[in-house]
Amino acid sequence: MTRRTTAAAAAILLVLSVPLVAGSLDFPSSRWGVSFGNSRNFTGLRFNFRDQDVEHIRGVNVTLWQPREKTNEEAVVDGVSLGLIPGAGTLRGLQIGLLGVAGYKEIRGLTFGLLGAGSGGSVKGVNIGGLGVGAGGDVLGINFGGLGVGAGRNVVGINVGGLGVGAGGDLVGLNFGGLGLGAGGRLRGVNIAGLGAGAGTSLDGLTVAGLAAGGERVRGVIVAGLAAGGMDVRGILVAGAFTAIPRGGEFCGLAVSPVNWHKGTQAGLSVGIVNYAWTLKGVQLGLVNIVRDNPPGLRVLPLFNAGF
Numbered sequence: 001m002t003r004r005t006t007a008a009a010a011a012i013l014l015v016l017s018v019p020l021v022a023g024s025l026d027f028p029s030s031r032w033g034v035s036f037g038n039s040r041n042f043t044g045l046r047f048n049f050r051d052q053d054v055e056h057i058r059g060v061n062v063t064l065w066q067p068r069e070k071t072n073e074e075a076v077v078d079g080v081s082l083g084l085i086p087g088a089g090t091l092r093g094l095q096i097g098l099l100g101v102a103g104y105k106e107i108r109g110l111t112f113g114l115l116g117a118g119s120g121g122s123v124k125g126v127n128i129g130g131l132g133v134g135a136g137g138d139v140l141g142i143n144f145g146g147l148g149v150g151a152g153r154n155v156v157g158i159n160v161g162g163l164g165v166g167a168g169g170d171l172v173g174l175n176f177g178g179l180g181l182g183a184g185g186r187l188r189g190v191n192i193a194g195l196g197a198g199a200g201t202s203l204d205g206l207t208v209a210g211l212a213a214g215g216e217r218v219r220g221v222i223v224a225g226l227a228a229g230g231m232d233v234r235g236i237l238v239a240g241a242f243t244a245i246p247r248g249g250e251f252c253g254l255a256v257s258p259v260n261w262h263k264g265t266q267a268g269l270s271v272g273i274v275n276y277a278w279t280l281k282g283v284q285l286g287l288v289n290i291v292r293d294n295p296p297g298l299r300v301l302p303l304f305n306a307g308f
Helices: 003-017
Strands: 024-028 032-037 041-050 056-065 076-083 087-097 100-113 116-119 122-129 132-135 139-145 148-151 155-161 164-167 171-177 180-183 186-193 196-209 212-224 227-239 242-245 250-256 259-271 274-291 300-306
Touching (some): 024 041, 116 122, 139 148, 148 155, 155 164, 242 250
Parallel strands (some): 041 056, 100 122, 116 132, 122 139, 139 155, 155 171, 164 180, 180 196, 242 259, 250 259
Antiparallel strands (some): 171 180, 227 242, 274 300
8 A cells, every 4th residue: 555545544434523513525516426525415325434413324334333412303315325324314215234233212214234234213214124114103114133023013015024024003014923923903914923913902914823813802713822812702712722812802704723711702613622612603513511501401511502
């Protein structure tokens, strides 16, 4: 390396690392072209060590480290963001972080973070996080998290979490959780969980779980290795051990399990070794069939029972 090359490299490194609020070396213009340092508004190719009080960058923004805390929350970067932990208030376009990607308000576009990608607001687009993808608001699009995908509000789209996928609101779309899936609101779509899946309000669609699945309100099909059920169920329940409807609940559809224990009202067909219903408006097929509301002598029957 010649002395001239060494001097140029040292000068560039000095400009990048000086913690000025708006100190930069720009050419051919202070508004566009190539910038070294903390330029606030720039279009083109920009290099900086650590962003601070940035307003709007358009083009390719390369930053070595994450922005200073609470000094870049209003910044907008449109284009390509590269670095160890690129971050801004709003990131739109292509974001690649060797460690992670951070957006205070929104991340939108194609995002890759070795450890993760997260936003205090929303994350939209195609997002891949080595450990996880998360947002305080919504996560929308195609999302892959090595450990998990989660949102304070809704998760919508195709979502794959190595351990799980969760939403404080609704979880909607095609969802895969290595251990589980959960939603504080609705769980809707095609849902596959290694252990369990549950929803705070309703579970709609096709749900497959290694152990158990259920919700306050169920519309669709549940297939579970151990147990399936809900308070208000209309659809099909298939479980390896038992299906359950609590006291005062309603079931309408088909239940297939060794034990179908419905303490509420059942309308439809249950098939198992032991079938139990408080009130039956349908048929039970099994070795032992119990209907509490039937007349004496018809409450417990072998092979077949019905509402009389």
